[in-house]
Amino acid sequence: MTASSQPLLDCLIVDDEPGIAWVMEHLLLTGGYTAVSVPTGMAALAALRQQRFRLAFLDAKLPDIDGLQLAQQLRELEPAMPIILVSGYYYPDDPAILRALESDTISHFIAKPFTNGDILAVLAGLA
Amino acid sequence: MSGQASQSHGAQESGSRGGDQEQYKQLYDMLLNAIPSSVLLIDSKLRVTSVNRNFLTRSQRSLSDTIGCTLAEVFPSVILERTDIKRRILEVFKSNKPSSGQRMAYRAPGMPFRTYYYRIFPIVSGTREEQVMLLMEDVTEQVRLSEEMRRMECHLASVVESASDLVLSLDTEGRILTWNTAAEKLSGFAFSRVKGQFFFEFCHSAAHSDIKNLFHRMRRSARPLTAEWELMPEKGSEIPVAWVFSPMKDDDALTVGIVAVGRDLTEQRKLEAEQRRSQKLAALGVMAGGIAHEIRNPLAVCSSAAQFLMEDGLAAEFRTECAEKIQASLQKASSIIENLLRFSRPSDKQKMAPVALATVLSETITLAANQAKVHKIKIICQLPERCPPVSGVFSLLQQVFMNLLLNAINAMPEGGELHITLEQQGGEARISIKDTGTGIAEDALDKIFDPFHTTSPVGQGVGLGLSLCYSIVKQHLGSISVDSQPGQGTTFTVSLPLL
Structure with missing residues (x-):
């Protein structure tokens, strides 16, 4: 069974913080989207091999890999999938973020704490 | 004729x-x-x-x-x-x-x-x-020699009198025979007042038994002995002094007296305190990234949960869940800040007191864990439930462990494992902090405790960290050592005498 044969899910959430996963899941599911959350980079790559997603929300600091590094690896698997970095480690005009946006490693950056509207706006924009 | x-x-x-x-x-x-x-x-x-x-x-x-x-x-x-x-x-x-x-x-x-x-x-x-x-x-010839001798004596006396260090001569029991101008100035006691008195009478009472012990050892010692004892001046508070005691030997190698040279450490102590403060700020700067990440996560949870609560028609169960998440997240953010405050509190002018090393370590590890997390480092920690206390200053010891932990984290840019153990060995507590990082080159190992030595690029390094660790551990009568294999990792071991 290949990833392409699976139905398309809306969101992959990658965050090791259970509170954030709880927020994101609730936000997306009640917004009418489908979502799966995983706590590590390894789990994210595994999920992506089994399942296609419309977009991915990544934390910048994961237990096994840096969010920006993971973004590059996901990009190789799914070049067209928008990747949104959601992090409290960087600030919006952080040089590392500007570089990642410029090189298209990530599509958007949302700083924590965020408003629920920020997340939903990204999804609406991509719809 | x-x-x-x-x-x-x-x-x-x-x-x-x-x-x-x-x-x-x-x-x-x-x-x-x-x-x-x-x-x-x-x-x-x-x-x-x-x-x-x-x-x-x-x-x-x-x-x-x-x-x-x-x-x-x-x-x-x-x-x-x-x-x-x-x-x-x-x-x-x-x-x-x-x-x-x-x-x-x-x-x-x-x-x-x-x-x-x-x-x-x-x-x-x-x-x-x-x-x-x-x-x-x-x-x-005799006149010339005796004049030379007198000149020499005058010269020697003026050397002693002009010295800015305290120069004392004592008998083998520790009674004061001579006391130079610098000693008079620092202590406020004229030579006539101290002549024949025991040296220990002018030192802090906490040091009295140590002083008696040292003079006892001095009788057989051929080598100088050093100590840091506070001088009690006529007026004002005690003055920290670093002493070197050298035995005076006669022709038969018998100790006939003791020369004591003391240096006022007040300025040095001030400088050390300043260094510690600025180093602490540097450490806090290093931790800023990890702390920001760790605090903004619970803040994000609070923010989103509060926004959920503003929506209409929520199930009572979900409302409770939101309130609980907010409460737990605030607690988490607050505890991170509290640890930070504990670390940043001033460390100078603190007296030695019994300190539980396991508490110092666990508080420090909690704070450093934020930093470890963003660097994908696993902390493996073995703290015994019971370990006798050491005599020390909590915040200074915390600074030592924080520096060692941050250095270890810094040495593992690609992640790794950080092992922290505390064990009792004889009369000592031994703390080892072991990383699986880049290691330290052999030729750099000797210099590692020198002030200003750093291998980190400018702006990133905590170059003062290890020399301060060394001076703090020494002040606690302990020792610090390092063992490293380039490419394999580094282990720092701190030994402190148990109370």
């Missing part, structure tokens, strides 16, 4: 006794000339009646222009005036008793100055006209 310096003019009149007389005269001349001092016989009219070769050589005179001459003709007038020698000779004629010894500086034409020690002895002879003997001994 020209070869014979000694000439008694009295001998010229006595030809009648024949060979015997001649023989005695020769013996007399021989003896007189053999004397390594100048000898002159002088009559009551202050004329020279006999003189030996030593005098003629030194004064560069010949026999003929000396015998029969008056003192004024033989000695330069300046000497006669200064030494009052005429009056002394007349005194001896009158009293018939030898004069006391006097000094005289005499300079023959074209010769360097010589110093003589002279005495005048009466020569009692029933038949002859009365004479006195002037005996002059050259003491130039």
Whole structure:
């Protein structure tokens, strides 16, 4: 069974913080989207091999890999999938973020704490 | 007669006794000339009646222009005036008793100055006209040596007095024999006040038994011993002083006294406190990233949960869930800040107190864990439930462990494992902090505890960290060591004496 044969899910959430996963899941599911959350980079790559997603929300600091590094690896698997970095480690005009946006490693950056509207706006924009 | 310096003019009149007389005269001349001092016989009219070769050589005179001459003709007038020698000779004629010894500086034409020690002895002879003997001994060299010695003593005394360090001499029991100006100034006690008192009486009472022990060891020690003891001045609060005690040995290698040199550490302590403060700020800067990440996560949860609560028609169960998430997240953010506050509290002017190392370590690890997390580092920690306390300053020890943890995290940019163990070994607590990082090159290992040594690029390094760790651990009477394999990792071990 290949990833392409699976139905398309809306969101992959990658965050090791259970509170954030709880927020994101609730936000997306009640917004009418489908979502799966995983706590590590390894789990994210595994999920992506089994399942296609419309977009991915990544934390910048994961237990096994840096969010920006993971973004590059996901990009190789799914070049067209928008990747949104959601992090409290960087600030919006952080040089590392500007570089990642410029090189298209990530599509958007949302700083924590965020408003629920920020997340939903990204999804609406991509719809 | 020209070869014979000694000439008694009295001998010229006595030809009648024949060979015997001649023989005695020769013996007399021989003896007189053999004397390594100048000898002159002088009559009551202050004329020279006999003189030996030593005098003629030194004064560069010949026999003929000396015998029969008056003192004024033989000695330069300046000497006669200064030494009052005429009056002394007349005194001896009158009293018939030898004069006391006097000094005289005499300079023959074209010769360097010589110093003589002279005495005048009466020569009692029933038949002859009365004479006195002037005996002059050259003491130039002795005078020079003793003056040199005095100069040397003065010089040494002025070295001790001019020193800005305290320089004391003590007997083997620790009683004060000398106490220099610097000691008077720093303590406010004049030498007369401390002379003969025990050294320990002027130190902080906490050190008294240590001082007695040190002096006891000093009696057998051939090497200097060092200590840091506070001096109790006449006025004001105690002054930290670094002492070096050196044994004074006699020719038989027996300790006959102790030299104590002390340096006021007040300025150094201030500088150290400043360094610790600025290093702490640097450490806080290093931690900022990890802390920001860790605090903004619970803030994000709170923010979103609050927004959920603002929506209409929520199930009561979900409302409760939101409130609980907010509560738990705030608690988490607050505890991160609390740990930060504990770490950043000032560390100077804190007294030693019993400290539980497991508590210091767990608080420090909690704080450093934020940083470890963003660097994908796993912390493996083994803290025993019971470990006797050490005597220390909580915040200073925390600074040591924080520096070691941050350095370890810094050494693992690609992630890794950080092992922290605390164990009791004999009378010591041993804390080891082991990383699986880049390691330290062998040639850098020696310099690692030097101030300002760093391998981190400018702006990233905590270059002062390890030298401060060293000084703090030393202040706690402990030791710190490092073992490293480049590419394998580094282990820092701190040993602290248990209470």
